[in-house]
Amino acid sequence: MTVASTHVFHRQLQRKPPVAVSGQGVYLTDAQGKSYIDASGGAAVSCLGHGHPDVLAAMHAQIDKLAYAHTSFFTTEVAEVLADKLIANAPEGMSHVYFVSGGSEAVEAALKMARQYFVEIGQPQRSHFIARRQSYHGNTLGALAIGGNQWRREPFAPILIPVTHVSPCYPYREQQAGETPVQYGLRLAKELEDAILAKGADSVIAFVAETLGGATAGVLVPVPGYFKAVREVCDRYGVLLILDEVMCGMGRTGTLHACEQEGVSPDLLTVAKGLGGGYQPIGAVLAQKKIVDVMRAGSGFFHHGHTYLGHAIACAAALAVQQVFERDQLLGQVRERGDFLQRLMHESWDKHPHVGDIRGRGLFWGIELVQERASKKPFDPARNVHVRIKREAMARGLMVYPMGGTVDGRYGDHVLLAPPFISSEAELTMVVERLGSAMDAAI
Numbered sequence: 001m002t003v004a005s006t007h008v009f010h011r012q013l014q015r016k017p018p019v020a021v022s023g024q025g026v027y028l029t030d031a032q033g034k035s036y037i038d039a040s041g042g043a044a045v046s047c048l049g050h051g052h053p054d055v056l057a058a059m060h061a062q063i064d065k066l067a068y069a070h071t072s073f074f075t076t077e078v079a080e081v082l083a084d085k086l087i088a089n090a091p092e093g094m095s096h097v098y099f100v101s102g103g104s105e106a107v108e109a110a111l112k113m114a115r116q117y118f119v120e121i122g123q124p125q126r127s128h129f130i131a132r133r134q135s136y137h138g139n140t141l142g143a144l145a146i147g148g149n150q151w152r153r154e155p156f157a158p159i160l161i162p163v164t165h166v167s168p169c170y171p172y173r174e175q176q177a178g179e180t181p182v183q184y185g186l187r188l189a190k191e192l193e194d195a196i197l198a199k200g201a202d203s204v205i206a207f208v209a210e211t212l213g214g215a216t217a218g219v220l221v222p223v224p225g226y227f228k229a230v231r232e233v234c235d236r237y238g239v240l241l242i243l244d245e246v247m248c249g250m251g252r253t254g255t256l257h258a259c260e261q262e263g264v265s266p267d268l269l270t271v272a273k274g275l276g277g278g279y280q281p282i283g284a285v286l287a288q289k290k291i292v293d294v295m296r297a298g299s300g301f302f303h304h305g306h307t308y309l310g311h312a313i314a315c316a317a318a319l320a321v322q323q324v325f326e327r328d329q330l331l332g333q334v335r336e337r338g339d340f341l342q343r344l345m346h347e348s349w350d351k352h353p354h355v356g357d358i359r360g361r362g363l364f365w366g367i368e369l370v371q372e373r374a375s376k377k378p379f380d381p382a383r384n385v386h387v388r389i390k391r392e393a394m395a396r397g398l399m400v401y402p403m404g405g406t407v408d409g410r411y412g413d414h415v416l417l418a419p420p421f422i423s424s425e426a427e428l429t430m431v432v433e434r435l436g437s438a439m440d441a442a443i
C-alpha cells in the first residue's frame with residue numbers, strides 16, 4: 001500500500017516519516033517491509049511490545065460489550081476493576097484513581113487536584129508550584145510550565161504560569177567533588193527547602209518531580225535518600241509531593257512504581273504510557289485518601305474533566321496489561337533483563353571515547369554522550385548529534401529515543417532506551433550492537 005496523503009500535520013514538517021504498517025513483539029514493520037527493533041517502546045510506551053494477543057482479546061471483548069459511556073452519566077465495570085487493581089498495588093495511602101487519556105492530562109489533573117485541595121481546606125493563598133530543571137511533564141500549558149526543558153518552553157514562555165525550578169538530581173554533572181551521594185541528596189533537599197521559604201512557606205502548593213527523570217535528561221536516577229529528604233521537607237511546610245511516573249512508572253524500573261524503591265509515597269502520582277502499553281491512550285492520577293476525603297466532604301466535586309475520562313476500551317487494555325504483568329511475572333523479568341542490558345552496555349561502551357555516562361534501572365536507560373570523557377564536555381548543539389543518531393539507528397532498523405542538549409549548551413546529547421519487557425537477551429544484544437554502530441556513524 002502506498003500512502004499519498006500530504007495532509008497530516010507531522011511533528012517534523014520538512015520530512016515525512018516512514019509509514020508503520022504492522023507490529024509484532026519487539027518489532028515494527030514499515031510499508032517498504034523494513035523491520036525495526038523498538039528499543040525505546042516508542043517513547044517508553046510499548047511495555048508489552050506490539051500485537052500482544054491478551055491485550056487485543058481484552059479490547060475486542062470490551063468493544064463487543066460497550067465502547068464508551070460518558071462519565072457524567074455512568075461508570076463502567078472495567079474502570080472500577082482496573083482502579084481496584086491499581087489501588088491494591090499502589091504506594092501507601094493511595095485510595096482513588098482518576099483516569100485520563102495520557103501523560104500531560106494526568107499532570108494537568110494532578111496540578112488542579114492539588115490546588116483544589118488547598119482551596120477546600122481553607123488555604124487558597126497557596127498558588128505556587130516548585131519543580132525541577134531538566135524535567136519533562138508534558139506539552140499542555142500547565143505541564144509545560146512545570147517542566148524544565150528549555151527548548152520546549154522557550155517559544156511559549158510568556159504564556160506559562162510562573163514556576164520555581166530547582167536543581168534536578170543529576171550526579172554525573174552536579175554532584176560535587178568530595179560530596180557523597182547522600183550528602184548530595186541532602187544538599188538538593190535543602191535547596192528545595194530554601195526555595196519554599198523564599199516563596200513563602202504557606203504559598204506553595206506542591207513540589208513536582210519525575211521519580212527518575214526521563215525525556216529531558218536521558219534518565220536521571222535519584223541518589224539514595226534524596227526523595228526521603230524531599231518528602232520530609234514537603235511535610236515540614238505542608239507542601240504536597242507530586243511524583244510524575246508517566247515515563248518511569250508502570251514496571252519500567254523493575255517495580256510497578258519507581259517510588260517504591262525510594263521508600264516514599266507521594267500525595268499524587270501520575271502514570272500513563274505503560275499503563276495502556278500503547279494499545280490505547282490512557283493515563284491516571286493516583287490520589288492519597290486525605291485529598292479525596294477533603295473533596296468528598298467539601299464541594300463533592302473535582303472541578304475538572306475531559307470527554308474521554310475512563311474510556312472503557314482504554315481501561316480494558318490497561319487492565320489486560322496489568323494482568324499480563326502478574327501472570328507472566330514481568331517485573332522480575334524487567335530486573336533480570338535490565339541487569340543483562342546494563343552489563344552489555346558497560347562491556348561495549350565503558351571505553352568508548354564519547355560515552356560519558358550509562359545510567360538507569362530495570363529497562364529504563366540513558367546514555368549521555370560527550371565530546372570528551374575527561375572534561376565531560378558536551379557536543380556543540382549545532383552538530384545535532386542526537387538527530388544524526390536517530391537517523392543512523394533507523395537506517396539500521398533500530399528505534400531509540402535520542403534527545404538534544406539544553407539551549408544553554410550545558411548538558412549534552414542523550415539516547416534513551418526503554419525496550420519492551422518481553423525483549424529477549426538476543427534482541428537486547430542486537431539493540432546494543434546496532435546502537436553502537438549508529439553512534440559511531442553519527443559522531
Ligand code: PLP
Binds near residue numbers: 104
Ligand atoms: N510526564 C512525563 C514524565 C513524560 O515523560 C511525559 C511524556 O514523555 C509526559 C508527562 C507527557 O505525556 P504525554 O506525552 O502522554 O502527554
